[in-house]
Amino acid sequence: MYIISACLCGVNCKYSGKNNYNEECLKLFKEGKSVLVCPEQLGGLTTPRNPAELTERADNIIKGNGKIITNTGEDVTKKFILGAEETLKIAKIIKANTAILKEGSPSCGRKQVYDGTFSGKKKTGQGITTYLLEKNGIEVISEEDIAQLFK
Numbered sequence: 001m002y003i004i005s006a007c008l009c010g011v012n013c014k015y016s017g018k019n020n021y022n023e024e025c026l027k028l029f030k031e032g033k034s035v036l037v038c039p040e041q042l043g044g045l046t047t048p049r050n051p052a053e054l055t056e057r058a059d060n061i062i063k064g065n066g067k068i069i070t071n072t073g074e075d076v077t078k079k080f081i082l083g084a085e086e087t088l089k090i091a092k093i094i095k096a097n098t099a100i101l102k103e104g105s106p107s108c109g110r111k112q113v114y115d116g117t118f119s120g121k122k123k124t125g126q127g128i129t130t131y132l133l134e135k136n137g138i139e140v141i142s143e144e145d146i147a148q149l150f151k
């Protein structure tokens, strides 16, 4: 079983109220091979919501050495961490080995996240949920690497 970012299957859970539809992710969902999650909604954030960015690396933020801040200056760190924990709980319940998460997101990013300046620039790094899943032995790939599942 897979965990998949809900926005990749067309669910309008993105901060903007839109989605990041990906045909291959939806196929896996329709085949009954996945459970959809949106960590930010699971953490109690509304949709739509203000965009948020990490001020530090995900591992440091989880340890309390950094924050996740919205573009209006609100500290949403606790909600992001709660959403990551709830996602991990779901992954354990369904015995997921792999998660397919949306690249670039402060929760779901696999290799890249926005750099904390709200200038549209990305940097190397993981989202909070990606970090927590990988730390607990669950493989995370992004939708950009989904082809590797079908080799």
Ligand code: SF4
Binding pocket: 005, 006, 007, 008, 013, 014, 015, 037, 038, 039, 040, 041, 102, 105, 107, 108
């Ligand atoms: Fe998609 Fe993840 Fe952002 Fe939710 S938190 S909208 S699943 S990228």
